Amino acid sequence: MATILEVKNLNKSFGQKKILKDVSFSIDEGAILGFIGPNGAGKTTTIKLILGLQSIDSGEVIINGFNIKTAFEKAIARVGAIVENPDSYMYLTGRKNLELIANTYQDVSKERIDEVIKITGLENRINDKVSKYSLGMRQRLGIAASIINKPNLLVLDEPTNGLDPEGIKELRDLLKDLAQKEHMAILISSHNLAELESFCSDVCIIKNGEIITTSSIKKLKKSDKSFYLIEVGSTKKIKKLLKKDDTIIDENHLRVLREKNELANFIKKLVAEDIDIYEVKLLEMTLEEAFLKKAGGNIID
Amino acid sequence: MINLIKNELTKIFHKKAIYIIAIISVVFTFISTGIIYLAENLSNIAESDNYYQILEESLKSYDLNNREELNWYIDEKTNIDVHNAAKEFPTDSWQYYMISSNAYEYLNKMNVAKYLDKDDEAYNTLKEAFDEYLEQIRNNDWQYFVNQEKESILNTIAETQNELADSSLSEEERATLENNLAVSNINLEGVNYRLEKNIPYDNSNASNLVSEYVTSAIMYLDTNKDEESYINREDLINKRNTEETYYTTKYKLENNMLEDSMFQANSLLYADAATPILFIVVVIVMIAGTIVSEEFNKGTIKQLLLRPYSRFKILLSKYITCLIVFILFILFYELVSFIAYGLSLGFKSYSLPIIIYNFTTHQVMELNLIKGILMNFVSILPVYIIILTLAFFLSTLITSSGIALTISFLVYIFSDILNGLISLTNYKILRLFPTMCWNFNEYLFGNIPADKYLNFPMALIVTIITFLVLFVSSFLIFKHKDIKNQ
Structure with missing residues (x-):
């Protein structure tokens, strides 16, 4: 499968503040990459660097084999995107907005405009002014606009908003x-x-401007390990029994990552070591934590 | 690139504001030409019978025993008498004009004899003379009066020549007499023009043209000196104005362009093109000041920059769009003015040429109306272009439509005041300020600017540099602009 987008070691600073640190990932044809991170992690900045909306301090963005910095017009030709909000000209109709965008490509026909209107289900309201649209409809119009040129790379920044x-x-x-x-x-x-x-095929997590991990969803889903919180008399003698992802929280608590049968074995070992066990509790986890657990870390805090 | 420009035009012409301004300008133009039309015809309204009836009523309130009030009474009464004598003739006839301007003298004397001196004999003699005068006017023979004046001028000339023959005259006296002779000769020329071209004393353009010619020719006698000898710039400008009037009026008289005046549609249309039009400036500032900043404000800049065009092309298409809208509105404004002036002053004059005096060749030239308007337009084009580019630059730099609009508009509004203040000073360096240099209308046809420190090459260089700085920095700023996160 061909690689459509390749992001290599992107760095970006605003003044003294480093916004992105060596961000790298790639997307293949037919793949959907979920780009996850808390607000302010650098998601939108990364997207803006990819699309040439902000200058790149160092690193490279290659789209369809063209460098966005040196061959912008060729690199962007087969890209569709919504950044931040689905911004359109409010005083024009939805159709007029699409026509303006279609005009900037050589091969977008009138039929294609009708096609994207149908795909996004805007037929009934397309001749209304955008100022009368709800946020959801504007989002649809934004998607219609972003696929009008039949892109092979679609970049959507928080498209579920609204x-x-x-x-x-x-x-x-x-x-x-x-x-x-x-x-x-x-x-x-x-x-x-x-x-x-x-529906994503891959997930990439960013925090504080750094990619924490990239993984395929399939791998993530296979996992059936869970975190357990165990309260014991003393954690002093336990260290030798721990695995990589286990942590001692304080004198009486530790957290372990185990499959169910592994947990039973672990408890047996504790008993064998003559450690008092007061409580074993399954920790409820968000998908994010689950992902991190699978990806091998507990870095998000 | 053409598609980008088309898109920009679509965006602009889908906004209501632009149509509102256009409608305001149409209304404004029609009102102002309507005022010109009224002003032309106002004199007739003021002199209506009604007005004189009221005046007559007021006469009854005067106390004729009071010396001062009697004087007023005589003055008012004379005015009424003049009107009564004149109204026998249509208001646009030469008779009406002659009575209105000459009968006061006769009638005043008569009234003085009657009311002040109470001398019936004198009154009767004066009345006889006046009746004879009226009889002559009724004869419909205006040439009689012109010939009368001609005779008197010829007499004066003969007398002056006699006096000049006297060899005992001092240098000074001789100069005065020679000047008098020259003035009389000009007056004679004027009278001859009237006889030759059938121009009676009346309120027509032709008659005014003769008067204007005579006046300017007499003034030109005094001012026709070497331009180097003028120390004061104002005097030099006055001399040039006199020179221009003298040659152009003479040209019109000699070439039978007797109807040509400042108050005809073609002259007004030509003159309008010589100064920047506020309406056009408003449109320019409104378009150029928002065309970039609005995309930033509304967030649509992101969509625009994602298109397969370089930032240079995107900004250039916006700049070209501003120029296109500017040209469209100039054409629109010219068309509206063309119709408005045509409706109020007649369309006939549009086929006539514009008469121009060229200070380089010292010759009068005829200029086709369209060519004349174009020349005027090109001479003030830098004002429009600099304002447009300034608004465009600010729009790119600040990305705030309000600030870009306000600053550009203030620069234009205060440029006149600022230029006036600079002209009062003697610092040459201040003349390098762009607003001092951007209007080239003063240099047309070999003319000189009112400010003595200004000159064409300097003004041109300053204007070009100003334009380039604004234009190039707009593109540099835009090229390196990061689209900030919201």
Whole structure:
């Protein structure tokens, strides 16, 4: 499979503050990469560097084999994107907005405009002014605009904002379709992994400007290990029994990562070592934590 | 690139504001030409019979025993008498004009004899003379009056020549007499023009043209000196104005352009093009001041920059769009003015040429109206372009439409005041300020600017540099701008 987008060691600073540190990842044709991180982690900045909206301090962005910095016009030609908000000209109709964008490409026909209107389900309201649209409809219009040039790389920054659950479901189906049928590579950012988990093929987590980890969702889903909190009489003699992902929290508490049968063995060992066990509790985890657990770390705090 | 420009035009022409300004300008133009039309015809309204009836009523309140009030009474009464004598003739006839301007003298004397001196004999003699005068006017023979004046001028000339023959005259006396002779000769020329071209004394353009010619020719006698000898700039400008009037009026008389005046549609349209039009400046500032900043304010800049065009092309297409809108509105404004002036002053004059005096060749030239308007337009084009580029630059730099609009507009509004203040000083360096240099209308046809420190090459260089600085920095700023996160 061809690599559509390749991001290599991106660095970006605003003044003294380092916003991105060596950010690298890539997306293949037909893949959907969920780009996850808390607000302020550098998601939007990364996307803006990819799209040439902000200058790159160091590193490279290659789209379809073209460097965004040196061959902008060629690199951006087959990209569609929504950054931050689905901004459109409020005083124009939805159709006029699409026409303006279509005009900037040589091969976008009138039929294609009608097609994207149909795909995004805007037929009834397309001739209304955008100022009369709800946020959800503007989001749809933004998506229609971003796929009008039949891109092979679609970059969506928090596209689920403003969509109701029904809308989010529709968006998922649409994106899956685009990835499968049109072999688009899709980069989709969100601060909520749960939203993306069901349809992304890969996930990439960013925090404080650094990529923490990248993994495929399949690997993540295979996992059935859980964290358990164990209260004991003393944690002093336990150290030798611990594995890589286990931690001693204080004199009486420790946290371990085990499958169910492994946990039973572990408790037996504790008993054998004559350690008092007061409580064993399964820790409820968010998908994010689960992902991190699988990815081998407890770095997010 | 053409598609980008088309897109920009679509965005602009889908905004309501631009149509509102256009409508305001149409209304404003029609009102102002309507005022010109009224002003032209106002004199007739003021002199209506109604007005004189009221005046007559007021006469009754005067106390004729009071010396001072009697004087006023005589003055008012004379005015009424003049009107009564004149109204026998249509208001646009030469008779009406002659009575209005000459009968006061006769009638005043008569009234003085009647009311002040109470001398019936004198009154009767004066009345006879006046009746004879009226009889002559009724004869519809205006040449009679012109010939009368001609005779008197010829007499004066003969007398002056006689006096000049006297060899005992001092240098000074001789100079005075020679000057008098020259003045009389000009007056004679004026009278001859009237006889030759059938121009009676009346309120027509032709008659005014003769008067204007005579006046300027007499003034030109005094001012026609070497320009180097003028120390004061104002005097030099006055001399040039006199020279221009003298040659152009003469040209018009000699070439039978007797109807040509400042108050005809073609002259007004030509003159309008010589100064920047506020309406156009408003449109320019509004378009150029928002075309970049608004995209930033509304966030649409991101969508725009994602298109397969370099930032240079995107900004250039916006700049070209501003120029296109500017040209469209100039054409629109010219069309509206063309119709408005045509409706109020007649369309006929549009086929006539504009008469120009060229100070380089010292010759009068005829200029096709369109060519004349174009020349004026090109001469003030830098004002528009600098304001446009300034608004565009600020729009790119600050990305705040409000600030870009306000600053650019204030620069234009206060440029006149600022230029006036600079002209009062003697610092040459201040003349390098762009607003001092950006209007080239003063240099047209070999003319000189009112400010003695200004000159064309300097003004041109300053204007070009100003433009380049604004234009180039707009592109540099835009090229390196990071699209900030919200």
